Amino acid sequence: MTSPLRLGLAGLGTVGSATLSLLREHAETLTLRAGRPLVVTAVSARGRVKARAVSVEGLAWEDNPLDLPKRPDVDVVVELIGGASGVAPALAEATFAAGKDLVTANKALLAAKGAELAHRAEDAGRRLMFEAAVGGGIPLIKTLRESLAGNHVRSVQGILNGTCNYILTRMEAENLSFGVALEGAQAKGYAEADPTADIEGHDTAHKLSLLAALAFGTAPNLADVTIEGIQRVTPVDFLYAARLGYRIKLLGVAHLTDEGLEQRVGPCLVPLESPLARVDDVLNAAQIEGDAVGALTLIGRGAGGRPTASAVLADLVDLARGTTVLPFGVRVRDLRSLPSSPPDKRVGEWYMRLHVKDQPGVVAEVSAILRDEAISIESLLQHGRSETREVPVIITTHAVDEASLRRASRRIGQLSVVREEPFCLKIERPEDGA
Amino acid sequence: MTSPLRLGLAGLGTVGSATLSLLREHAETLTLRAGRPLVVTAVSARGRVKARAVSVEGLAWEDNPLDLPKRPDVDVVVELIGGASGVAPALAEATFAAGKDLVTANKALLAAKGAELAHRAEDAGRRLMFEAAVGGGIPLIKTLRESLAGNHVRSVQGILNGTCNYILTRMEAENLSFGVALEGAQAKGYAEADPTADIEGHDTAHKLSLLAALAFGTAPNLADVTIEGIQRVTPVDFLYAARLGYRIKLLGVAHLTDEGLEQRVGPCLVPLESPLARVDDVLNAAQIEGDAVGALTLIGRGAGGRPTASAVLADLVDLARGTTVLPFGVRVRDLRSLPSSPPDKRVGEWYMRLHVKDQPGVVAEVSAILRDEAISIESLLQHGRSETREVPVIITTHAVDEASLRRASRRIGQLSVVREEPFCLKIERPEDGA
Numbered sequence: 001m002t003s004p005l006r007l008g009l010a011g012l013g014t015v016g017s018a019t020l021s022l023l024r025e026h027a028e029t030l031t032l033r034a035g036r037p038l039v040v041t042a043v044s045a046r047g048r049v050k051a052r053a054v055s056v057e058g059l060a061w062e063d064n065p066l067d068l069p070k071r072p073d074v075d076v077v078v079e080l081i082g083g084a085s086g087v088a089p090a091l092a093e094a095t096f097a098a099g100k101d102l103v104t105a106n107k108a109l110l111a112a113k114g115a116e117l118a119h120r121a122e123d124a125g126r127r128l129m130f131e132a133a134v135g136g137g138i139p140l141i142k143t144l145r146e147s148l149a150g151n152h153v154r155s156v157q158g159i160l161n162g163t164c165n166y167i168l169t170r171m172e173a174e175n176l177s178f179g180v181a182l183e184g185a186q187a188k189g190y191a192e193a194d195p196t197a198d199i200e201g202h203d204t205a206h207k208l209s210l211l212a213a214l215a216f217g218t219a220p221n222l223a224d225v226t227i228e229g230i231q232r233v234t235p236v237d238f239l240y241a242a243r244l245g246y247r248i249k250l251l252g253v254a255h256l257t258d259e260g261l262e263q264r265v266g267p268c269l270v271p272l273e274s275p276l277a278r279v280d281d282v283l284n285a286a287q288i289e290g291d292a293v294g295a296l297t298l299i300g301r302g303a304g305g306r307p308t309a310s311a312v313l314a315d316l317v318d319l320a321r322g323t324t325v326l327p328f329g330v331r332v333r334d335l336r337s338l339p340s341s342p343p344d345k346r347v348g349e350w351y352m353r354l355h356v357k358d359q360p361g362v363v364a365e366v367s368a369i370l371r372d373e374a375i376s377i378e379s380l381l382q383h384g385r386s387e388t389r390e391v392p393v394i395i396t397t398h399a400v401d402e403a404s405l406r407r408a409s410r411r412i413g414q415l416s417v418v419r420e421e422p423f424c425l426k427i428e429r430p431e432d433g434a
Numbered sequence: 435m436t437s438p439l440r441l442g443l444a445g446l447g448t449v450g451s452a453t454l455s456l457l458r459e460h461a462e463t464l465t466l467r468a469g470r471p472l473v474v475t476a477v478s479a480r481g482r483v484k485a486r487a488v489s490v491e492g493l494a495w496e497d498n499p500l501d502l503p504k505r506p507d508v509d510v511v512v513e514l515i516g517g518a519s520g521v522a523p524a525l526a527e528a529t530f531a532a533g534k535d536l537v538t539a540n541k542a543l544l545a546a547k548g549a550e551l552a553h554r555a556e557d558a559g560r561r562l563m564f565e566a567a568v569g570g571g572i573p574l575i576k577t578l579r580e581s582l583a584g585n586h587v588r589s590v591q592g593i594l595n596g597t598c599n600y601i602l603t604r605m606e607a608e609n610l611s612f613g614v615a616l617e618g619a620q621a622k623g624y625a626e627a628d629p630t631a632d633i634e635g636h637d638t639a640h641k642l643s644l645l646a647a648l649a650f651g652t653a654p655n656l657a658d659v660t661i662e663g664i665q666r667v668t669p670v671d672f673l674y675a676a677r678l679g680y681r682i683k684l685l686g687v688a689h690l691t692d693e694g695l696e697q698r699v700g701p702c703l704v705p706l707e708s709p710l711a712r713v714d715d716v717l718n719a720a721q722i723e724g725d726a727v728g729a730l731t732l733i734g735r736g737a738g739g740r741p742t743a744s745a746v747l748a749d750l751v752d753l754a755r756g757t758t759v760l761p762f763g764v765r766v767r768d769l770r771s772l773p774s775s776p777p778d779k780r781v782g783e784w785y786m787r788l789h790v791k792d793q794p795g796v797v798a799e800v801s802a803i804l805r806d807e808a809i810s811i812e813s814l815l816q817h818g819r820s821e822t823r824e825v826p827v828i829i830t831t832h833a834v835d836e837a838s839l840r841r842a843s844r845r846i847g848q849l850s851v852v853r854e855e856p857f858c859l860k861i862e863r864p865e866d867g868a
Contacts, residue, residue: 022584022726029651032764033583131581137727139573139581146757147565147573149467150456150747217463275733278712292456292744293571296734299709300727310726313584323580323757330466 004037005320008068008100010091011080012045015105015132017053018305019078019312030313034320038313041073065091069098076101076319078312084108092117096124101324103315105132105308111206115219115335118327128327129315134207135160135284137307138300139314144214144288145329151290153215155255157428160207162282162303163191163198164230164250168267169280172238172248178231190282200229201250201265208252212263213328215288216256217336221263224340225252228266232423237353240381240394241269241425244351247277251428260341268428269351275299275430287430295430344403349378349427352395354412355419362417363393369415373408375400390419396427438471439754442502442534444525445514446479449539449566451487452739453512453746464747468754472747475507499525503532510535510753512746518542526551530558535758537749539566539742545640549653549769552761562761563749568641569594569718571741572734573748578648578722579763585724587649589689591862594641596716596737597625597632598664598684602701603714606672606682612665624716634663635684635699642686645720646697647762650690651770655697658774659686662700666857671787674815674828675703675859678785681711685862694775702862703785709733709864721864729864778837783812783861786831786839788846789824789853796851797827803849807842809834824853830861 007023009016023030023038031037042060044067062068065087069077077095079102081088088109095102102121104110110117110130121128131141135158144153159165166188167181176184182199185191197203205227209220230250241248246269255262270277275297279285284302289295301307318324328335356362363382370377376398382391397405405424413421441457443450457464457472465471476494478501479486496502499521503511511529513536515522522543529536536555538544544551544564555562565575569592578587593599600622601615610618616633619625631637639661643654664684675682680703689696704711709731713719718736723729735741752758762769790796797814804811810832816825831839839858847855 018726026584026586029586030584032651032768137724138730139577142576142581143573146752147576147748148744149751150460150464150744152460152463217466275709275712278709290571290744292452292740292747294735294741296572296732298730298732300730304728306726307728310582310584310724313726314581317583318580318757321759323759325755325757334466 002036004039005034005316006039006041006073006075007078007316008071008074008076009040009043009078009080010065010068011082012043012052012056013080014305015308015312016045016080018309019080020054022306022309022313030317034317036320038316038320042068042071044068066094069095069100074100076103076316079104079106082106082108084112089113093120096120096126099124099126101127101129101319103129103312103319105130105312107133107203107206107210111209111220111222114210114213114328115332119332121327122332127319127324129319129324130210130327131315132308132311134210135286136300136302136304137310138284138286138298138302139311140211140286140298141214142314143296143298144211145325148288148290148293149329151292153256153288153290155253155289156211156215156286157276157430158208158211158252158286159249159276159279159284160252160286160302161198161204161250162284163195164204165280165284166190166282167199168230168233168248168250171233171235175235177235178233199231201227204250204252204265208254208263208265211252211286212254212261215254216261216338217330218261218338219328219335224261225263225265230267233267236392237423237425240353241351243381244379244396245272246270246427247272248425249276251276253428256338257341257345259345260339262341262346266426268426271429343406344401346402347399348402349399350397350405351425351427352397352409353423354393355390356393357417358389358391359417365415365417366393366412369408369411373404375404375408436470438473439468439750440473440475440507440509441512441750442505442508442510443474443477443512443514444499444502445516446477446486446490447514448739449742449746450479450514452743453514454488456740456743456747464751468751470754472750472754476502476505478502500528503529503534508534510537510750513538513540516540516542518546523547527554530554530560533558533560535561535563535753537563537746537753539564539746541567541637541640541644545643545654545656548644548647548762549766553766555761556766561753561758563753563758564644564761565749566742566745568644569720570734570736570738571744572718572720572732572736573745574645574720574732575648576748577730577732578645579759582722582724582727583763585726587690587722587724589687589723590645590649590720591710592642592645592686592720593683593710593713593718594686594720594736595632595638595684596718597629598638599714599718600624600716601633602664602667602682602684605667605669609669611669612667633665635661638684638686638699642688642697642699645686646688646695649688649722650695650772651764652695652772653762653769658695659697659699664701667701670826671857671859674787675785677815678813678830679706680704680861681706682859683710687862690772691775691779693779694773696775696780700860702860705863777840778835780836781833782836783833784831784839785859785861786829786843787857788827790827791851792823792825793851799849799851800827800846803842803845807838809838809842
């Protein structure tokens, strides 16, 4: 076990460069911990002559990343290119076809083709490792796959997108509109020029589908994730949420009930006493509820070069030690097929924000619709009066099925005294009180 | 790999019973995850006929736990007896002597003899696993040993004793004295009849020494841990701490500096914005600061049957899969020898509570001593006046070396206007601001 583990590194962006740097900085301790040296032998990235944060001198260069797995001096391909289509899936297939192991941070690819790739890895007798795909340096994958092996997991709730968490944190702290907060995030480099994947919730959905697969022993099923972004959240929502004892976070939530698996991404009200409520700025976190462990919360840096590289290195050390586990914890053929829970079986409390004409009788009309749908009002706030303008009305409900809530919301939106369909946020309480 | 992993279970207390129950409840998923069945074949506990929470029918019984490793139908001994002396160390030795693996929750034993036992395991080519020894179901051991393998860890801060955390939480919430809160904890079953090991900080010190060993690649060194209990904390401390923006927690802190390794256990002031500040009641938590990952916080149930059994099962599944790592992450001969940092090199901010006679000039006398020791005052609070009695004076300092702080504290305690030596609490900020 003293022969080096030889790595072919595809992608030299933020994470790739940090991975290369850390491998060099920590070469000595990594060798002790892995039982043998971890050595990058070859790299591939766009633009060979680009100035990089880290030197590639002395490393073999492949213009085409698909040539990395073919190299006899590469045992493991580290894919840090990203994307569900294009070169990344081809590289994954080429890696297993060549009988090599794959370490990747590519959540989009795994959300789309996780089970298929795990199957290829199994057939090839190789490993597919992806700790870096979710939560940056937070060991969510290993915790679900290994540390909670003695549990039946009931739910996972996560703040899995640092961009959205930063935007929501700034909106609340500085009373900013979504647009202004987004611009601030872009100026700071926390949001991309095209922020769609982040703010519309797709990135969170990719990650959630991986966590749910590990938590519930099923294949990633992105198509079953209900996805809502943070664009409709307004400063007034933070105001009322705070008054009611909540903060607003974009959560990915996966929840196993007798009715099936519920997977949702959307802005939620989180009670102040929840550990997730205080996770601010670009931090990520997840709370996992297992039947043995109770509630377990992990908080840390969910993105960035070095935190994500920390996760890549954890996978590499496991590979070097020979202590890796199957990608989804069990063989692909042992993954369960779980039905998606139907909306009329999804029960929860909701927050509803309406903009209504400031005139008598509005609350009566709204209340009548809620009564018709058997929705019980927990609180109703209508602060501030305006002679000429609309005022917000904030309603929180007791537990209600989501189908009724949505029906009521549509009907309320059709009232002449209401400007538009209400904005609804689910209230997500920690399962355990912990 | 389809032959069962056969377990000999020593100890059927809270954790042992929960382990046996979970192995039965989750037999099917455990077999899928482990790749083979986990089967208890033999047990040993005090009092064969005692009524137990779980049935032992059909299991072989050994009156002497030392006979468990000798059984040919036992591959792994699960030691849930506890204690640094007596049967537990003998059982560990007997297990490795018989060429079997050991899973244990015994922090006292590992803190005292961790490196020695790891060495015996290595010599025997067997494994020593102890996830359950620290933080109950929180995967602190695996995170430090595996997930952070690509990091140089700088510090670990932990709330590692649920009994103390419960007592401190109740003292603050209900303005209780230490004695009354302790009685309440005993009534609830959160504190033992003899609470010494918990409240004096020894249990936290055992756990800290294990976390420090894993974090810094050294052998557990309990003798180098500075230990202070929570008995001297009073309601007035919570009051002033809150006013200053802190909460009081019993922390185990290990910190690697150029001067060496600092390991301390003691009640500390934790800033409200720290993730540890909100960890209440019997919950445990740790914040680990790594040079790649940044700050990583894990929060969960640190004790109790099922959470601790969750950790035992994680170790057992790793053993069944054959994916275990060396007990301290590297071979015993590769463990570093780290000097303990001398007190005059330990720099920190402190909180100091004095009880002084309510007369003019007292602050001048105290300030003069602090000036003499080159200690800079960050704040000084002397609220409330009393004609006849003593009043508390609260001082917080800027960064100062601990030796100077202690000298000043002794001198202040000798002033005629001061009742007793000041009560000093270190202010522990998260390293990362995260």
